Every structure is written in structure tokens, then in C-alpha cells.
Amino acid sequence: MPEMTDILNALVLFTNFVLIPGIAYGSQLALGALGVTLIYGILRFSNFAHGDVMAFGTMVTILATWWLQSMGVSFGPLPTALLALPLGIAATVLLCLVTDKLVYRYYRAKKSVPVTLVMASLGVMFVVNGIVRFIIGTDDQRFFDGERFIMKAREFKNLTGLNEGLAIKSSQGITVVIAIILVGLLFWFLQKTRAGKSMRAYSDNEDLSLLSGIDPDKVVRITWIIAAALTTIAGVLYGLDKSFKPFTYFQLLLPIFAAAIVGGIGQPIGAIVGGYVIAFSEVLITYPYKKVVTYLVPESWAPESLLQLLGTEYKFAVSFMILVIVLLVRPTGIFRGKVL
Amino acid sequence: MVSNMSNAMRATLAFTAMGTALVMVGVFQSWALSLTILNLCLISSVMALGVNIQWGYAGLFNIGIMGFAALGGAAAMLVSMPPVDNAWSAGGWNILFSAIFFIATIFAAWFVHKKMSKSRFQTIAMIVVLVTGYLLTRKFFDPAVDAIEATDSAKTGFLGGLGLPIILSWPVGGLLAAGAAWIIGKVALGLRSDYLAIATLGISEIVVAILKNEDWLTRGVKNVNGLPRPVPYELELHQSEWFVSLVEKLHSGSLIGLEGVAREVALKAALTESAGVFVKLCYAGLFATVLVIILTLCVLALNSPWGRMMRAIRDNETAAEAMGKDVTGRHLQIFILGSAVCGIAGAMLTTLDGQLTPTTYIPLRFTFLIWVMVIVGGSGNNLGAILGGFLIWFVWVESEPGGVWLMSALTGWLPEGNAVKDHLVQSAQHMRLVVMGLVLLLVMRFAPSGIIPERNR
Amino acid sequence: MKKLILASALMATAGTQTVHAEDIKLGVFLGFTGAIESIVADMGPAAELAIKEVSDSGALLGGSTVTAVRGDTTCTDSAAATAAAERLITSDKVSALVGGDCSGVTTAALQNVAMPNGIVMVSPSATSPALSTVEDNGLFFRTAPSDARQGEIVADILNEKGVKTIAMTYTNNDYGKGLAESIEKNFTASGGKVSINAAHEDGKGDYSAEVGALAAAGGEVLVVAGYVDQGGKGIIQASLDTGAFDTFYLPDGMVGDALPEAIGPDLNGSYGANPGTDSPGAAKFAEMAEAAGFKSGPFSAESYDAAALIMLAMQAAGSSDSGKLKDKVMDVANAPGEKIFPGELKKALEIIAGGGDVDYVGASAVELVGAGESAGNYRQIAIEGGKVTTVGYR
Known part of the structure; x- marks a missing residue:
């Protein structure tokens, strides 16, 4: 029987390297996937430009942050970027509304098949991709300031006397808190407000909702505004936690889509669950359990090998394997997403 | 009938324009570059044909093209390298x-x-x-x-591989891709539109991950260089008598009156240029042959009862099923055929590169770009897909010098050393993406069914 | 007598006095877009800095000017890279190429375009050992050291520090993988233990899985064979944040002031080595880079040196023709001769024009061996007080 401290050590170890990073990354993916899923549910297409729109919003926020910092403004222990966020959101909303007017509206009016809209979003993706690089360049940008840690690994060790440390970054804390608030707000909006109800009605049955006097333009506009806000916030939180680089944001598109699909696209709750499924499948399957097991079993049983299911080089493939398996069992995702 | 006429005219016009563009590159830049672009255009067209078979004939939304191209590439290496x-x-x-x-x-x-x-x-x-x-x-x-x-x-x-002639790898690449498509199709074709898309994307990522990490099979990220060629090497041509005398004959006009060292320098320059052009022409001949064969088969298939059935299924799955057509079976068939064509194209590309580079396979280049080709060219129309392959690859390559030129022209009025000017000229390479996006958006807006649309039957 | 006349006539044609000023073009063939676009953002300007320096000096080949023409390798797409190289060589008529960057596209461009056209390529960053043996007709050189040598250096330093067990992560490309294999081979041969050798992909969203795996395997030091502004930095940051590792070994791709600046004081105590000799070259280059408005990032010093070497070789050959200058690259890069540092290209050109000999040291301590590769003199560094400081040379 392992001692209490061993169990605690194993628990802390697991929390520090699997649970906390997984929750933070999962939350970032979930916010991104929420935007994708809203657009899919209401505008009825998979928006491939999402990753680059995310980069755009983050870029504006970074520029605004730098400006604020140069003016000597700061947000105490919190990152200044949170103050600059509204500006980033405003710019992204503008970008989305303009692209909708220039590009997507035409196909919506023509009632084009969804794949046409997907392809149009691919065009928007290319253009925004280029614009972002023209403005801010290709470099890595860091814009985090304020207090970096809520809890440092060493402090935790000193505090508890355990072998293993537990670190919580403020960016992780902020990410989770903001994600919870946003998800709450979004569900309240969709369930309780008039605009939210009309969005759900439009999503469920477009013709019927038009009959009952819902203004489709308004629904579309609100959808873009919410999606743009979610996207920008997701991008900024991600950038605060890691760093900003246009190429990485483009690459984020795939896991975000995987998250939205695996949860059942068009279902907000599915996007959230999907985000965590993708994030945790990466970490859980490639994590070597040797150290955790060593704490839990008698010394003589301690494993020789790393107890790793698959090498980290396969982590990206692993999240897709999980995706494919989920789809085989539930062809429209965990929460039975929309089929167009 | 009228639409047929205008379609034929559109095709003629579009291909003439494309041919002119390539000739212009030959005249104003160089023939070697023009042929390099042409070869890659041919390969791109084959790949676009593969996607068109799946999307244009059957409405299958496959965004895992990258995986099939990668399998073709692996086949090229496994067939040709000595063990x-x-x-x-x-x-x-x-x-x-x-x-x-x-x-x-x-x-x-x-x-x-x-x-x-x-x-x-x-x-x-x-x-x-x-x-x-x-x-x-x-x-x-x-x-x-x-x-x-x-x-x-x-x-x-x-x-290593089997040490066989690399040209054998083209059908082998097709077979390998077809085999993978059979497995994937059996598993995933029950999924609908976007779910199928993401599943194919996921599986292609897994295929590429295997190529990248199973070093015992493919050397992984360390690449396999020096695949044997199906055509002569330039430097061999420099040594072979028949080629030298051929070049001397062709350039007799410019070589006349030159003596000794000067003649040798001129001859060497002519040899270098001609050898490059000759090798590229050999490749172009091979690729064009493959393209013509596949195109002929596509046209025959599309006009057969089988093709009619496919279109019926695409346009109304429910009705076709009600009439007793085996929709899933036909989908599987077409998924395998289209993927095999992509595999052939992948093998041809690796042959042309002369090396297997698993890190090459990224969705942007091998999935999204091919889709742009099909949509811009005209989905459902074989000639359209081919034109798309030509046009998009041409723009992809030429937008770089074009972007630099444009940025210099746009900022010409700014003084030397101006920060904005420097920044824009420095980032001119990113014009490639902007141009690609604009081409796609403009074509989709003003020619929604592509440059050469599907014929109404 | 006849022989003597002939010999002197040959000398005259080969000498520098007879050449006429021309407009020389050099290709800067790097991945301006794609996976390593953020690194190339500093490599391109570095090569162009050397080109401008030479062109402005008016000392090359009777006052020839040199212009840089960019070509995008995209780092990954061999097809696009081949087309770009074809354009540079056959349409823009460049005399030689500075590049390519990633080993895959470099080999493709070398074998399909540069070799058939007899054009010299000097790569600042292709480290793959396969490039040492590839058939190149003496046209390929690189200012980046090969992985094999660095593996020995890393093992030596780790052993001297008394490290017994390391964990290692590498960027999943030919550079990272080749280097990691070389380090593992040398370190285990000297009695060390590698607890895990895990790949990471650059430009991906999140590295918690990698850090978790590395931490679980454990080790006294984490060796990070990556790039300073890519996944490598992400892994170090996350390892420090979670308390997984305190000390890191930094190979050449990770050495740069950008790293301690980004990570902060937690990085103090980590160490590593990058190519360099007991010379003021690197520091001087960093100053020049700052003045020119770019960072002295990974492989930017090598890019400057690659361009400089080509132009010095032109001067020595008395011709901008690749077929002639290829035989002079080794001469100008190596002893004997006067040592040349960044910013002294004019002086070097004048020495060569006067019939003297130069030994180009440059920003990255260039010394070419074997088939035209960097010999790999290393500068051992430590991170102290938030700065990269030199400990010694080996």
C-alpha cells in the first residue's frame, strides 16, 4: 500500500503536467471551436478563414497593447492586452462584416451549396493570411506583461513539502476564467434573449424562422459579431499563454476544426467538449506514465520502460485518430451535430 | 447547344491564353523556367483531375488529397531506390x-x-x-x-527500395493510393459532407506522420535523395556525342565565325541551356502522356452509362437510391479511382523532384491548393480541372516575381530608405497568398462554376 | 621563353586587372514564406547586408555592383523551390546562390537546377549529413556546421559538467533529427544516458504533451535541438513554468540573445555552444545587424558569411562565373591569409586584388573542410545575468 504522500505526489505530478496544461489548451481550442460552430450552425458553412481571422484579431490587440504600453498604461497584475482587447474585437468584427458583405452574402443570396462557401472562405483565408504578414511580419511576438504566476512550482514544493511541484500560470488562470464567463454569457444569450432565440430558430429551420418574421440580416450580423469576439478572445488568450506567430495561428485551424467536428458541429456544447477531447487526447496518449506509476506501486514493481503508448511525434496524428474513431461510433459527433 | 458552343470557345480561349502565358515566360524570362512551370502544371492537372473525379462526378468532399499524394511519393522511392x-x-x-x-x-x-x-x-x-x-x-x-x-x-x-525503374512507380503509386482509399472508403464513406472531409483530412495527417517518423521505411525527415531518373541527366548529355553534334547543328548560326576559346565558351553555354531544355522536354512528354491517358479514360467513363449513373447519384442521392442504385458502392468506387489518380500524380512529382521529402506534405500545398485548382478551373469538367491545374500553379510560381515587381512599382514614389517602402518590398513574397486568394474569390464571384463550367447535358 | 609568355598571358586573364565592371546578381534563395519564415526574416537581410557592403565598396572586380534577387524556397515544397531556383538562374541570371535553407529543398534545387547549370550554392543552414556526400561537382558549400561535429562537442561539454542523464527534444526536421542522433550517439558512447529522445513539431499550437513526456522521463539537463524562436523556445518556456527542468543545453539553433530576453532570469545557468572562434566576428555582426534593422537570429551570421564568401571567391577568381569561383571558395575561407571579420569586406577585396591572401573568419568563424563544409570551431556559452556570455572556445 503506497503512503499518502506518494499518492499526493502522483496526483500533483499528473495535475501539473497533464491536467492544467490540458485544461488551458482545451479552453483555447474550445473558444476557437465555438466560433467555428456558430458560423456553421447559422451561416451553414465551415469557415476555413477562422485561424487567420484569429491571427488578425490578435495582431490588432497586440498593436493596441504596444500603444498602451508606450503611453505608460498598465493593468496592474493583469496583462495590458486585456485592456486592448475591445479594440481588437472591434477591428475583427469590422473585418468579418466587411468580408461578409464583399464575399459571403453573394453566395448566401444565391443559396449556393455549402462547399462553395467553404471555398470562398479559403479565398478569404489566403488574403487575410497575407495581410497579417504584411502588417506585423512573420516574427514571434510576445505581449504578456503583469504577474506571470499564480503559483510557482518551487513555492508549491516549499509550501507542501511534497516532491513534485505544481505551477499555475496567470495566463492559464485568466484563460479558464474568461472561458467560463464567455461560455456562460453565450448560453444565456442563446437561451434567454430575443436575438439569441431568433438565432437558434434560424439555425434550426431557416424557412420557418423567416415566416415568423425574423430579420435574417440581423441574425447574420449578430452571428459574425459574436464569432469575431470569441475568435479574437481565443487568439489573445492563446497568445498570452504561449506567443503570437501568424504561422502558428494558421496551423491552429486544424485542431480547432477537429474540436468542432468531434463534438458535433453546430452544437455549442459540442465545441466545448470537443476542445477538451482534442487537447487531452494529445497529452494523455503521449504521456509516459512511468513516474506516476512508480509513486503508486511498491518499489520492486517500479517499471523499467517509460509506459508511453505512442511517441510525442505522433501526437498530432493521435488527435486525428481519436477524431476518426469518434466519428465511426457517432457519425455526426458526440453531441449529434448538424448535417447540411 | 449554345452553351456547348460557348463552352468549347471558353476552353479554346482559356488554353490559348495559358499557352501564351507560358510562351511569354519563355521569351521574357527563360525557356528552362517556362518548361519547369509546364511540368509542374502537368502534374498539378493530373492531381486536379483526381479531385475532380471525386468532387465533380460524385460530390465527395475529400480534403485528404495530401495523404494520397504522399503515398504516391513513397511508392516512387520504394520502387526505385536500390535496396x-x-x-x-x-x-x-x-x-x-x-x-x-x-x-x-x-x-x-x-x-x-x-x-x-x-x-x-x-x-x-x-x-x-x-x-x-x-x-x-x-x-x-x-x-x-x-x-x-x-x-x-x-x-x-x-x-531502401526494390531498385526497379522509377517509371514503374507511377502505376504502383496509384495502386498504393487506391488500396489506402479502399480501406478509408470502407470505414469513412458512411459519413456526410464535412464529417467525411475532416475524417479524410485526419487520415491523411496520419499517413504523413507515418512517413515522417518511420525512419526504417522512408528515412523520415532525413529525406531520401538521389532517386534515379527516367530521363537522361544533363551532365551525361554534355558528354554524349550525338547531343553535342545536335546542339552544334542547331546553334551553327551563332557559333559561326567563333574560334578557339570563344567558340568553346559559346558552345558550353548552348550545351547547358539545351541540355536543361531537353531533359525538361523528356519529362513533359512523359507527364503529358499520362495526362492524356487519364483524361481519355475520364471522358470515356463520364460519357458511359456508368458516368450517367454517377451524375444521377450526385444530383439526387435519394432518388438514385430509390431506383435501386448502390450509392455507397459507387461512392467507394469513385473514391478509389480519384485517389489512385492523386497517387499517380504524387509519384510523378517525387520522380521530378528526384527525392522523397516527407516534410513537403502540408495541407496548404497538397490539399487546399488542389481544391482551388478544381474550383477555379470548373468542377465537373475535366478540361476545367486541367486548366485550373495549369493556371493556379502558374500563378503560384509567378506571383513571387510579380509581387516583388508590384511592390516596387507601388512604392516607387517613396524615397529610398523609407521605412514603409522597405517593409513592403521586404514582405513582397507574401503577395503570393494574397494573389491566390484574390484569384479564387474573383473567379468564384464572376464565373461561379469555374472558368470552363460543366456542360449541361 | 614561349612557356613563360603563355603563363603570363594566362596570369593576365586570370588576374583582376583585366576585368571590366559588371552588374552582378546574387540569388538569395531562402524560405521567405512557410515553416521557417520567421527565421528567414533575419537570414535574408543578413545576406543582403553583405551584398550591399560589397556593392557599395566599389572594390569588387573593377567596381562591379552586386544586387540581390530573392527566391522563395518555401522550406518544404521542392517543386516551388525548383521553379524559384530555375527562375533565379536562367531568367535573372544570378552568378551564384546564397541558400537554400532547409536540406530537402536545397538538395532538390542543387541536383535539378544548380548542378546542370553549373551554379555555386552556399547554404547557410542546410545541416544534413547527406549533403556531404551528394554529388555536387564541387558546386555546393555550406557555412553551417554538419551535425556530426556538433554531437561530439555537446557530449564533451555535458561530460565535463558531470552530467550523467539527459532528456532530449528535437525539432522534427532533418536538422533537429540529425543533430539529436549525433548527440545521442556521442553521449551514450561516452557513458551517458539519454532518458528520452522526443520530437517536437515547429509552429504547432501547444507543447504540453512534449514537456509532460520529457519531464516524466527525467534527466539532469534537457537538450533542446530546435530553433530559438520556434518550438524550442516554447518547450523551454513550458519546462520552466511547470518546473520540469531548470537547466538546458542549447545547441547552435538555440543560441541567441532573443532567448534570455524572452524567457527571463529563469534561464540563467543554462549553457550551450554555437559555431565561433576567439574572434570579435559575432559581436561585430550583431552590432551591424542592429544598425541595419534586423536581429542576429539563428543562421543569420551564416547567411552573411555565405554571401561574403561567394563575393570574395569571385574576386579571387577574377570572374563572377560560378565555374571559376567555385575553386576559390576554400582558398578565401581558410588560412593562410589576413583574418577578415564582418564589415571588413572592402579591405578583403582590396587585399585579394593586390594579390594577397585572406582567411575569411566572418561572423560565424568560417573554416571550410572536406567537401566545403564548416569545420566547426565552437564557442561555449553560458546564460548569465540574462545574457549569452562566452565561456571558452573548443
């Missing part, structure tokens, strides 16, 4: 044993699945078979991999 004897003697037997156990496991599992009645006993038998098979396979596989990867890892460290 590495040391690696085979180090780990060959163990690899063979593990392969045997692997296949035996699959068969045993299949047997249990098919022949035993559904019961708890069947589940237990299945688990026993799979776990034993996995352990036995790993028992031989792990030491084999270690041994193979340790044989001179900086230069080889893999098993």
Missing part, C-alpha cells in the same frame, strides 16, 4: 516476421469476426487475438527497427 543490403541483413528477417505476424493477426481477427457467432466468447477471442498479435509483431518489429536505423544512420538507416 540497402546491410540494413536488410541487420533487420530484414525480423521485419519480415513482424509483417507476417501483423498480417496473420489481421486475418485471424477477420476470421473471428466473420465465422464466430456473436457472443461474449467472440469478444474474448478477439481481444486475445489482437493482443497476442500486437505483442508478437512488436517482439520482432522493435529490434528490427533499432537494427535497421542504426546501419549508418546519417546516410542510410533504412531498408
Whole structure:
């Protein structure tokens, strides 16, 4: 029987390297996937430009942050970027509304098949991709300031006397808190407000909702505004936690889509669950359990090998394997997403 | 009838324009560049044809093209590279044993699945078979991999290939891709639109991950260089008499009156240029032959009763099913055919590159770009897909010098050393993406069915 | 007598006095878009800095000017890279190429375009050992050291520090993988233990899985064979944040002031080595880079040196023709001769024009061996007080 401290050590170890990073990354993916899923549910297409729109919003926020910092403004222990966020959101909303007017509206009016809209979003993706690089360049940008840690690994060790440390970054804390608030707000909006109800009605049955006097333009506009806000916030939180680089944001598109699909696209709750499924499948399957097991079993049983299911080089493939398996069992995702 | 006429005219016009563009590159830049672009255009067209078969004929939204192209590329390497004897003697037997156990496991599992009645006993038998098979396979596989990867890892460290002519790899690449498509199709074709799309994307990522990380098979990220060519090497041509005399004859006008060193310098320059052009023409001939064969088969198939049935299924799945057509079966068929064409194109591309580079395979280049080709060219129309392949690849390559030129022209009025000017000229390479996006958006807006739309029948 | 006349006539044609000023073009063939676009953002300007320096000096081949023409390798797409190289060589008529960057596209461009056209390529960053043996007709050189040498250096330093067990992560490309294999081979041969050798992909969203795996395997030091502004930095940051590792070994791709600046004081105590000799070259280059408005990032010093070497070789050959200058690259890069540092290209050109000999040291301590590769003199560094400081040379 392992001692209490061993169990605690194993628990802390697991929390520090699997649970906390997984929750933070999962939350970032979930916010991104929420935007994708809203657009899919209401505008009825998979928006491939999402990753680059995310980069755009983050870029504006970074520029605004730098400006604020140069003016000597700061947000105490919190990152200044949170103050600059509204500006980033405003710019992204503008970008989305303009692209909708220039590009997507035409196909919506023509009632084009969804794949046409997907392809149009691919065009928007290319253009925004280029614009972002023209403005801010290709470099890595860091814009985090304020207090970096809520809890440092060493402090935790000193505090508890355990072998293993537990670190919580403020960016992780902020990410989770903001994600919870946003998800709450979004569900309240969709369930309780008039605009939210009309969005759900439009999503469920477009013709019927038009009959009952819902203004489709308004629904579309609100959808873009919410999606743009979610996207920008997701991008900024991600950038605060890691760093900003246009190429990485483009690459984020795939896991975000995987998250939205695996949860059942068009279902907000599915996007959230999907985000965590993708994030945790990466970490859980490639994590070597040797150290955790060593704490839990008698010394003589301690494993020789790393107890790793698959090498980290396969982590990206692993999240897709999980995706494919989920789809085989539930062809429209965990929460039975929309089929167009 | 009228629409047919205008379609034929559109095609003629579009291909003439495309041909003119390539000639212009030849005149204003260089013929070697023009032919390089042409060769890649030909390969792109084959790939676009493959996608068009799936999307244009059957409405299958496959965004896993990258994976099939990668399998074709792997085939090119596995067919053409000579075997590495040391690696085979180090780990060959163990690899063979593990392969045997692997296949035996699959068969045993299949047997249990098919022949035993559904019961708890069947589940237990299945688990026993799979776990034993996995352990036995790993028992031989792990030491084999270690041994193979340790044989001179900086230069080889893999098993090599079969040492056969590389041109054989084109059909082999097609077969390999078809085999993968059969498995994927069996598993995933039940999924609808976007779910199918993301599943194919996921599987293609898995294929590429395997190519990147199984060093014993493909050398992984260390690349396999120096694949043998199906056409002569430029430097061999410099040495061969017939070629030298041919060049002398062709350039007799410019060589006349030159003596000694001056003549030799001029002849050498002419030789270099001609050899480059000659090799590229050989490739172009091979690729064009493949393209014509595949196009002919496509046209024949599309005009046959089978083609009519496919279109019926695409346009109204429910109605076709009600009429007793085997929709899933036909979908599987077309998924395999289209993927095989992509595999052939992948093998041709690796042949042209002369090397297998697994890191090449990224969705932007091998999935999204091919889709842009099909949509811009005209989905459902074979000639449209081919034109798309030509046009988009041309723009992809030429937008770089074009972007630099444009940025310099746009900022010409700004003084030298101006920060904005420097910044814009420095980032001119990113015009490629903007241009690609604009081409796609403009074509989709003003020619929604593509430059050469599908014919109304 | 006749022989003597002939010989002097040959000398005259080969000498520098007879050449006429021309407009020389050099290709800067790097991945301006794609996976390593953020690194190339500093490599391109570095090569162009050397080109401008030479062109402005008016000392090359009777006052020839040199202009840079960019070509995008995209780092990954061999097809696009081949087309770009074809354009540079046959349409823009460049005399030689500075590049390519990633080993895959470099080999493709070398074998399909540069070799058939007899054009010299000097790569600042292709480290693959396969490139040492590839058939190149003496046209390929690189200012980046090969992985094999660095593996020995890393093992030596780790052993001297008394490290017994390391964990290692590498960027999943030919550079990272080749280097990691070389380090593992040398370190285990000297009695060390590698607890895990895990790949990471650059430009991906999240590295918690990698850090978790590395931490679980454990080790006294984490060796990070990556790039300073890519996944490598992400892994170090996350390892420090979670308390997984305190000390890191930094190979050449990770050495740069950008790293301690980004990570902060937690990085103090980590160490590593990058190519360099006991010379003021690197520091001087960093100053020049700052003045020109770019960072002295990974492989930017090598890019400057690659361009400089080509132009010095032109001067020595008395011709901008690749076929002639290829035989002079080794001469100008190596002893004997006067040592040349960044910013002294004019002086070097004048020495060569006067019939003297130079030994180009440059920003990355260039010394070419074997088939035209960097010999790999290393500068051992430590991170102290938030700065990269030199400990010694080996």
C-alpha cells in the first residue's frame, strides 16, 4: 500500500503536467471551436478563414497593447492586452462584416451549396493570411506583461513539502476564467434573449424562422459579431499563454476544426467538449506514465520502460485518430451535430 | 447547344491564353523556367483531375488529397531506390516476421469476426487475438527497427527500395493510393459532407506522420535523395556525342565565325541551356502522356452509362437510391479511382523532384491548393480541372516575381530608405497568398462554376 | 621563353586587372514564406547586408555592383523551390546562390537546377549529413556546421559538467533529427544516458504533451535541438513554468540573445555552444545587424558569411562565373591569409586584388573542410545575468 504522500505526489505530478496544461489548451481550442460552430450552425458553412481571422484579431490587440504600453498604461497584475482587447474585437468584427458583405452574402443570396462557401472562405483565408504578414511580419511576438504566476512550482514544493511541484500560470488562470464567463454569457444569450432565440430558430429551420418574421440580416450580423469576439478572445488568450506567430495561428485551424467536428458541429456544447477531447487526447496518449506509476506501486514493481503508448511525434496524428474513431461510433459527433 | 458552343470557345480561349502565358515566360524570362512551370502544371492537372473525379462526378468532399499524394511519393522511392543490403541483413528477417505476424493477426481477427457467432466468447477471442498479435509483431518489429536505423544512420538507416525503374512507380503509386482509399472508403464513406472531409483530412495527417517518423521505411525527415531518373541527366548529355553534334547543328548560326576559346565558351553555354531544355522536354512528354491517358479514360467513363449513373447519384442521392442504385458502392468506387489518380500524380512529382521529402506534405500545398485548382478551373469538367491545374500553379510560381515587381512599382514614389517602402518590398513574397486568394474569390464571384463550367447535358 | 609568355598571358586573364565592371546578381534563395519564415526574416537581410557592403565598396572586380534577387524556397515544397531556383538562374541570371535553407529543398534545387547549370550554392543552414556526400561537382558549400561535429562537442561539454542523464527534444526536421542522433550517439558512447529522445513539431499550437513526456522521463539537463524562436523556445518556456527542468543545453539553433530576453532570469545557468572562434566576428555582426534593422537570429551570421564568401571567391577568381569561383571558395575561407571579420569586406577585396591572401573568419568563424563544409570551431556559452556570455572556445 503506497503512503499518502506518494499518492499526493502522483496526483500533483499528473495535475501539473497533464491536467492544467490540458485544461488551458482545451479552453483555447474550445473558444476557437465555438466560433467555428456558430458560423456553421447559422451561416451553414465551415469557415476555413477562422485561424487567420484569429491571427488578425490578435495582431490588432497586440498593436493596441504596444500603444498602451508606450503611453505608460498598465493593468496592474493583469496583462495590458486585456485592456486592448475591445479594440481588437472591434477591428475583427469590422473585418468579418466587411468580408461578409464583399464575399459571403453573394453566395448566401444565391443559396449556393455549402462547399462553395467553404471555398470562398479559403479565398478569404489566403488574403487575410497575407495581410497579417504584411502588417506585423512573420516574427514571434510576445505581449504578456503583469504577474506571470499564480503559483510557482518551487513555492508549491516549499509550501507542501511534497516532491513534485505544481505551477499555475496567470495566463492559464485568466484563460479558464474568461472561458467560463464567455461560455456562460453565450448560453444565456442563446437561451434567454430575443436575438439569441431568433438565432437558434434560424439555425434550426431557416424557412420557418423567416415566416415568423425574423430579420435574417440581423441574425447574420449578430452571428459574425459574436464569432469575431470569441475568435479574437481565443487568439489573445492563446497568445498570452504561449506567443503570437501568424504561422502558428494558421496551423491552429486544424485542431480547432477537429474540436468542432468531434463534438458535433453546430452544437455549442459540442465545441466545448470537443476542445477538451482534442487537447487531452494529445497529452494523455503521449504521456509516459512511468513516474506516476512508480509513486503508486511498491518499489520492486517500479517499471523499467517509460509506459508511453505512442511517441510525442505522433501526437498530432493521435488527435486525428481519436477524431476518426469518434466519428465511426457517432457519425455526426458526440453531441449529434448538424448535417447540411 | 449554345452553351456547348460557348463552352468549347471558353476552353479554346482559356488554353490559348495559358499557352501564351507560358510562351511569354519563355521569351521574357527563360525557356528552362517556362518548361519547369509546364511540368509542374502537368502534374498539378493530373492531381486536379483526381479531385475532380471525386468532387465533380460524385460530390465527395475529400480534403485528404495530401495523404494520397504522399503515398504516391513513397511508392516512387520504394520502387526505385536500390535496396540497402546491410540494413536488410541487420533487420530484414525480423521485419519480415513482424509483417507476417501483423498480417496473420489481421486475418485471424477477420476470421473471428466473420465465422464466430456473436457472443461474449467472440469478444474474448478477439481481444486475445489482437493482443497476442500486437505483442508478437512488436517482439520482432522493435529490434528490427533499432537494427535497421542504426546501419549508418546519417546516410542510410533504412531498408531502401526494390531498385526497379522509377517509371514503374507511377502505376504502383496509384495502386498504393487506391488500396489506402479502399480501406478509408470502407470505414469513412458512411459519413456526410464535412464529417467525411475532416475524417479524410485526419487520415491523411496520419499517413504523413507515418512517413515522417518511420525512419526504417522512408528515412523520415532525413529525406531520401538521389532517386534515379527516367530521363537522361544533363551532365551525361554534355558528354554524349550525338547531343553535342545536335546542339552544334542547331546553334551553327551563332557559333559561326567563333574560334578557339570563344567558340568553346559559346558552345558550353548552348550545351547547358539545351541540355536543361531537353531533359525538361523528356519529362513533359512523359507527364503529358499520362495526362492524356487519364483524361481519355475520364471522358470515356463520364460519357458511359456508368458516368450517367454517377451524375444521377450526385444530383439526387435519394432518388438514385430509390431506383435501386448502390450509392455507397459507387461512392467507394469513385473514391478509389480519384485517389489512385492523386497517387499517380504524387509519384510523378517525387520522380521530378528526384527525392522523397516527407516534410513537403502540408495541407496548404497538397490539399487546399488542389481544391482551388478544381474550383477555379470548373468542377465537373475535366478540361476545367486541367486548366485550373495549369493556371493556379502558374500563378503560384509567378506571383513571387510579380509581387516583388508590384511592390516596387507601388512604392516607387517613396524615397529610398523609407521605412514603409522597405517593409513592403521586404514582405513582397507574401503577395503570393494574397494573389491566390484574390484569384479564387474573383473567379468564384464572376464565373461561379469555374472558368470552363460543366456542360449541361 | 614561349612557356613563360603563355603563363603570363594566362596570369593576365586570370588576374583582376583585366576585368571590366559588371552588374552582378546574387540569388538569395531562402524560405521567405512557410515553416521557417520567421527565421528567414533575419537570414535574408543578413545576406543582403553583405551584398550591399560589397556593392557599395566599389572594390569588387573593377567596381562591379552586386544586387540581390530573392527566391522563395518555401522550406518544404521542392517543386516551388525548383521553379524559384530555375527562375533565379536562367531568367535573372544570378552568378551564384546564397541558400537554400532547409536540406530537402536545397538538395532538390542543387541536383535539378544548380548542378546542370553549373551554379555555386552556399547554404547557410542546410545541416544534413547527406549533403556531404551528394554529388555536387564541387558546386555546393555550406557555412553551417554538419551535425556530426556538433554531437561530439555537446557530449564533451555535458561530460565535463558531470552530467550523467539527459532528456532530449528535437525539432522534427532533418536538422533537429540529425543533430539529436549525433548527440545521442556521442553521449551514450561516452557513458551517458539519454532518458528520452522526443520530437517536437515547429509552429504547432501547444507543447504540453512534449514537456509532460520529457519531464516524466527525467534527466539532469534537457537538450533542446530546435530553433530559438520556434518550438524550442516554447518547450523551454513550458519546462520552466511547470518546473520540469531548470537547466538546458542549447545547441547552435538555440543560441541567441532573443532567448534570455524572452524567457527571463529563469534561464540563467543554462549553457550551450554555437559555431565561433576567439574572434570579435559575432559581436561585430550583431552590432551591424542592429544598425541595419534586423536581429542576429539563428543562421543569420551564416547567411552573411555565405554571401561574403561567394563575393570574395569571385574576386579571387577574377570572374563572377560560378565555374571559376567555385575553386576559390576554400582558398578565401581558410588560412593562410589576413583574418577578415564582418564589415571588413572592402579591405578583403582590396587585399585579394593586390594579390594577397585572406582567411575569411566572418561572423560565424568560417573554416571550410572536406567537401566545403564548416569545420566547426565552437564557442561555449553560458546564460548569465540574462545574457549569452562566452565561456571558452573548443
